[in-house]
Amino acid sequence: MSTTGQVIKCRAAVAWEHGQPLVIEDVEVAPPKAHEVRIRNVATGVCHTDWEYMYGTGEGMKPRPFPLVLGHEAAGVVESVGPGVTIFSPGDQVIPLFLPQCGECERCLSPKTNQCRKNWANTQMGVLADGTSRISCRGQQVYQFLGVSSFSQYTVVPDTSLAKIRSDAPLDKVCLLGCGVSTGYGAALKTGKVEKDASCAVFGLGCVGLAAVMGCRAAGARRIIGVDVNPDKFAKAAALGATECVNPADHGKPIQEVLAEMTDGGVDYALECVGSPAVMSAALESTVDAWGTCVIAGWTEREAMKVKVEQILLGRTLKGTYFGGWKSVQDVPRLVDDYMNHKLKLDEFITHNLPLDQINVAFDLLNSGKSIRTVITL
Numbered sequence: 001m002s003t004t005g006q007v008i009k010c011r012a013a014v015a016w017e018h019g020q021p022l023v024i025e026d027v028e029v030a031p032p033k034a035h036e037v038r039i040r041n042v043a044t045g046v047c048h049t050d051w052e053y054m055y056g057t058g059e060g061m062k063p064r065p066f067p068l069v070l071g072h073e074a075a076g077v078v079e080s081v082g083p084g085v086t087i088f089s090p091g092d093q094v095i096p097l098f099l100p101q102c103g104e105c106e107r108c109l110s111p112k113t114n115q116c117r118k119n120w121a122n123t124q125m126g127v128l129a130d131g132t133s134r135i136s137c138r139g140q141q142v143y144q145f146l147g148v149s150s151f152s153q154y155t156v157v158p159d160t161s162l163a164k165i166r167s168d169a170p171l172d173k174v175c176l177l178g179c180g181v182s183t184g185y186g187a188a189l190k191t192g193k194v195e196k197d198a199s200c201a202v203f204g205l206g207c208v209g210l211a212a213v214m215g216c217r218a219a220g221a222r223r224i225i226g227v228d229v230n231p232d233k234f235a236k237a238a239a240l241g242a243t244e245c246v247n248p249a250d251h252g253k254p255i256q257e258v259l260a261e262m263t264d265g266g267v268d269y270a271l272e273c274v275g276s277p278a279v280m281s282a283a284l285e286s287t288v289d290a291w292g293t294c295v296i297a298g299w300t301e302r303e304a305m306k307v308k309v310e311q312i313l314l315g316r317t318l319k320g321t322y323f324g325g326w327k328s329v330q331d332v333p334r335l336v337d338d339y340m341n342h343k344l345k346l347d348e349f350i351t352h353n354l355p356l357d358q359i360n361v362a363f364d365l366l367n368s369g370k371s372i373r374t375v376i377t378l
């Protein structure tokens with residue numbers, strides 16, 4: 001029976017308030033409006049950004065309204081399309097995007113950025129173009145985290161926040177290209193533009209950091225030093241290309257000094273994949289003063305990092321990366337091709353698979369450092 005034009009009743013993990021476990025609820029997902037697409041989420045990763053928003057105690061994230069459905073690293077299938085949608089059809093395999101690419105605005109037309117602002121203010125606040133969300137629960141509107149909401153069996157996204165991918169791609173793997181792997185891989189290759197034979201330090205060896213390691217290796221870096229306070233991450237980092245790993249806790253001096261000694265003055269590239277302002281400053285200081293590049297991938301929206309002017313005056317570059325610098329709609333299908341052609345790894349990042357009703361276990365695994373990525377099957 002076709003569900004087109006009907007409200008779909010399905011299950012979702014609803015976040016009712018900050019700091020509390022998610023609750024599996026029956027929700028209603030309205031049909032797509034103009035230039036929107038309703039998708040069936042098949043698989044979703046659980047990213048640190050979801051955790052940070054839900055449980056972070058610092059000042060990191062801007063406040064967003066509750067209740068909401070988290071999740072922004074997913075892959076699924078188009079169920080139906082709203083009026084005016086031309087490039088998607090029911091049955092298409094897709095990856096929803098927390099960063100749009102409208103293809104028409106000044107930023108989309110510029111090769112310098114991936115920061116399209118189509119529907120931006122609304123999706124940042126958890127609603128779509130008309131100022132409302134398509135998900136409701138117990139008669140109440142439920143907001144869509146970053147405009148996506150993949151911890152729901154169905155969701156509705158703008159047609160400019162969706163990438164069509166090849167029909168033979170395994171959705172329970174390529175979902176990781178919706179955030180973590182794309183971000184880290186692009187942090188090295190696209191934003192950092194790591195060069196052949198360079199020396200690199202990657203701070204934080206979770207999904208984003210390990211993908212940055214993979215990106216440094218793809219760029220032909222000669223030394224790739226993984227830095228993490230959890231040594232359990234080192235074996236996987238080595239498997240993905242780290243030439244050595246360092247635990248800051250093993251040294252009686254700041255990690256930037258340790259790295260400077262190891263590399264005779266500092267690394268060419270440092271990639272921060274933790275989300276800590278203190279680590280960001282250490283990453284910048286660990287680069288060589290004359291030409292070092294520090295790329296910030298860790299996500300914090302309101303905190304400040306310390307930068308002494310002299311640290312950049314002599315020639316360092318400090319950059320940030322959002323979604324790895326990829327232009328989302330056009331580049332995600334190419335990254336899927338790279339996975340299918342064995343140029344990019346994804347399976348190695350998946351340490352756990354769980355059903356939706358164990359989503360809180362997935363958060364525990366992430367927070368305790370036991371998982372890289374848990375893929376939730378919806």
Ligand SMILES: NC(=O)c1ccc[n+]([C@@H]2O[C@H](COP(=O)([O-])OP(=O)(O)OC[C@H]3O[C@@H](n4cnc5c(N)ncnc54)[C@H](O)[C@@H]3O)[C@@H](O)[C@H]2O)c1
Binds near residue numbers: 206
């Ligand atoms: N820029 C973007 O577009 C974007 C996209 C996705 C995620 N992120 C952010 O990237 C960061 C990493 O995400 P993730 O999903 O890989 O997280 P994760 O929790 O899987 O990994 C973080 C890693 O950092 C390590 N760590 C913690 N403190 C450290 C320290 N002082 N020094 C070194 N290592 C330390 C942890 O042990 C862990 O291995 C988060 O801040 C997340 O919000 C940014």
Ligand SMILES: [Zn+2]
Binds near residue numbers: 047048050072179180
């Ligand atoms: Zn993410």
Ligand SMILES: [Zn+2]
Binds near residue numbers: 101
């Ligand atoms: Zn645009």
